[in-house]
Structure formats: C-alpha cells, structure tokens
Amino acid sequence: MDRFYAVIPAGGVGTRLWPLSRAAAPKFLHDLTNSGSTLLRATYDRLVPLAGERVVVVTGTAHREAVCRQLPEIKVADLVLESEPKDSAAAIGLAAAILYRRDPDIIMGSFAADQVISPDAAFQDAVREAICTAATGKIVTIGIKPTHPSTGFGYIRTGAALDVPGAPSAHAVVEFVEKPSESVAAEYLASGDYNWNAGMFVAPVALMLKHLEKNQPELFAGLTQIAEAWETDQQEEVAARIWPTLPKTAIDYAVAEPAADAGDVAVIPGTFSWDDVGDFAAIGRLNSAKEVDDVTVVGEGARVFTEGASGVVVTDTKRVIALIGIKDVVIVDTPDALLVTTTAHAQQVKSAVDHLKASGDTDVL
Numbered sequence: 001m002d003r004f005y006a007v008i009p010a011g012g013v014g015t016r017l018w019p020l021s022r023a024a025a026p027k028f029l030h031d032l033t034n035s036g037s038t039l040l041r042a043t044y045d046r047l048v049p050l051a052g053e054r055v056v057v058v059t060g061t062a063h064r065e066a067v068c069r070q071l072p073e074i075k076v077a078d079l080v081l082e083s084e085p086k087d088s089a090a091a092i093g094l095a096a097a098i099l100y101r102r103d104p105d106i107i108m109g110s111f112a113a114d115q116v117i118s119p120d121a122a123f124q125d126a127v128r129e130a131i132c133t134a135a136t137g138k139i140v141t142i143g144i145k146p147t148h149p150s151t152g153f154g155y156i157r158t159g160a161a162l163d164v165p166g167a168p169s170a171h172a173v174v175e176f177v178e179k180p181s182e183s184v185a186a187e188y189l190a191s192g193d194y195n196w197n198a199g200m201f202v203a204p205v206a207l208m209l210k211h212l213e214k215n216q217p218e219l220f221a222g223l224t225q226i227a228e229a230w231e232t233d234q235q236e237e238v239a240a241r242i243w244p245t246l247p248k249t250a251i252d253y254a255v256a257e258p259a260a261d262a263g264d265v266a267v268i269p270g271t272f273s274w275d276d277v278g279d280f281a282a283i284g285r286l287n288s289a290k291e292v293d294d295v296t297v298v299g300e301g302a303r304v305f306t307e308g309a310s311g312v313v314v315t316d317t318k319r320v321i322a323l324i325g326i327k328d329v330v331i332v333d334t335p336d337a338l339l340v341t342t343t344a345h346a347q348q349v350k351s352a353v354d355h356l357k358a359s360g361d362t363d364v365l
Contacts, residue, residue: 003107004131006051007095008043010059010067010113011085013365015353016279016346019337020314023365028113029066032277033286034298039277040113041070046120047111050127056080056099057113058091077231083243088199089219089254090246093212097227100205107134109202110251115276116286122272129268130202132166138266139203139211139259141173143195144274149185152278152347154178154197154252156267164266173265176257195269198276201256207264208255216254222246279346280330284312295323311343337364 014027021027028040035042047055058080059067068074080094092110099106109127117123130140143156159172176197180188188194201208213220222242229238259265275282284296294310302315305322311329313321319333330346332339341349356365 001050001128001131003103003105003135004051005054005056005099005106005108006047007092007099007108007110008040008047008055008057008113009088009091009095009110010040010057010063011082011088011091012114014114014277015350017277017283018332018349018353019334019339019364020316020332024062025066026063026114027277029063029070032283032298033116038070039116040067043111043113043115044071044073046117046123047109049120050109050124050131056095058082058095059113060085083240085248086243086246087248088251089212089216089249090223090243092201092251093209093216093219093223093254094226096205096208096212097223098230100209101227101230104206106205107131107202108205108208109200111200112198112276115198115274118273123270126268126270126272127202129164129167129169130200133162133164133170133266133268134202134204136162136164137204137207137264139201139207139256139264140170140266140268141256142198142200142202142270143267144198144270146185146189146194146196149182149189150196151179151182151185155180155185155188155194156197158193158195158267158269162266167268169268170266171269172263173260173267175260176252195267196274197252198270198274199251201251207259211255211259211262211264215258216247216249219247219249219254279349280312280314280332280341281343281346283314284330284343287312 010028013023014021017027029038031038056078057074061081061083099108126142130142133140155177157174159174162170164170226239226242229235287296287298293306295306296312297304299315303320304313308325309323310327313331315333317333317335328343330341
C-alpha cells in the first residue's frame, strides 16, 4: 500500500448534462447527488484512506482555481494541468510518467472524478485487491457487475481465476468489448462472464508505460519529455511546446485492450453500486430521497411546485418552476439556458450541444 498513488483524471464536459455541465464548469465540479459534496470532492475523500496524501489530479488549466478551491490539500506538484483536452491516454499516461520519474516501483490507480460509488468501504476493498494483483505484474481493472443489459457501456470478458494472495476475487481478462447491441448485451448478462468497463485501472507505472510505448510510441515520447522536465524551471515551457502536438486517444485503445491481448490484464469484480451520471435520468435515480411529489429536485433554494407530475428538476436560479399534469419530464434551469426534455430522451441532450456548437452559440457551452 505504501507504493500506491491515486490519480484522478478530472476532464470531460459531460455534454449530456448541459446546460448544468459546461466547459467552464464540468459535471465533476457539481454536487449532483444532493450529498453536500461535489463529485470531485467525493472521489478524493473515497481515495484518501487508501493513498493518504499520495493523490495526483489531472485537469484542464481552466479548472485550476475551482479544483484547488474544492481540494485545498492538493500540492502544486500533484496538480497536472492540461492546456487542452487530449483524452484519457495522455492524461493518465502523463501522470504515470511523472510518478515513474519519482519512483519506478510506484503502483498507480486511476479513478475518474465524475462517478458516484457506494459504499466507500466496498470500493476500497476492491482497490486493495487490485493493488495486490497489480504487484504481481498486472494491469488491473475494476469491473462493475451489470444490473441490466446496458448498451451504453463497454464490457470486460472475465477469464480464469488467479491465485493472488490478498485478492481472492482476481480473474484474468480475456478481452475488452465495445458497447454492444441490446440483444448482445442481454447475452453478456445471462452468461455471467462479463462486467461493465468503468475505466478504473490499477497498475505498476512501469508496466503501464511499457504498453504505452509499444502501442503509442509518439505519445509515449512526448509524455516522457514533459515528465523529465516536471518540477524543474523548464516544466511550463516543455509542456506548452509538447502537449498540443500529442495524439488524442483513449487509455482503453492505447493500453488496456492490447495489454489484455498480451495476457497482462486482470479484473476485480466490484460489489459496490456505481453510476457514471451520464444523463439527467441518472440524477433522478441518484436523488430519489429528495423528491417533491414524484419529482426529483436538485438545487439549493429551489422553488418548485408540482401537481400530478413526475420527473427531474435541476435549477441554479431562484425562478419558480411549476409542473402540473406532466410525466417523466426533465427541466434544467440556469440563468442563460433552459432545457426541457423527458427522462426517456435524456441521452439525446448531446445533440442539442452539437447543434449549438455548429451554429456558433458557444457562449452557453
């Protein structure tokens, strides 16, 4: 456990949560569960019992002030800032390269800043098993036992059990598979051999970088240059010069999938509840205890009246919102943009964002 560092990639706008989540204030900076903690703060607090002060946050330059305000404990050297988004392989790879330079024996765990997990103790038990398994020379993913045949997640096909002291539930990974059709997802669920891919990875930094170098040599070379200048007087200059030139790709394609093909990946099935808060229907599920009538209400000081209505209201204004005789509605009210849809169409919010971007209405994005 002393070798373990937690890495929190805090990126992504969360376009399906527009207009609440925007480029300047993405979803991880919001309290979407009425818990009193933002998703970022909750992620950090969940990892501290495992990593102590050994936590690295990777986020955009534009979010530096907000992240530091929410996580005042983070040291300057452990805050990795991206001048522009380059996807998960660059973000996680840079954290791995920086940690490798500090100590090649470090085991890192990458956990996204925008997921809702409970209970924390079950999550922490799974991470401990993952650390024990990673110490044997594996990249370890923590899979989520599927509760329904989702077409919105990638899947992990589980293989034979591994004999790892301290990790009784460790299994080999046969392969990662892309988001399936509904019928294929139903087959996966029925077989019991598949877990959802939640993008959680625990691995020795040396092994992570070995696979990155093999599969993405250009990306590896650039990240290595930035890491070598880290915490020197050349850090800003080198990062500003190299980062914009790096290729964009996901960690799954750059590392996880080819490593699985090489037999270097294991999985710990998670027994905790997990939600990636992918749309406003998810907010309804996660806030069921905060209902007014049959309407889930999120927002400090929200002024909502309902009669014969159901759905979700998210507001950061003081405007009165009255819902009468309308079912499964989603209302998101902000000072400069209003979204009205239904829970069944919540995944399609991204198309509105794409249209606004194409039409030049970027002031609300």
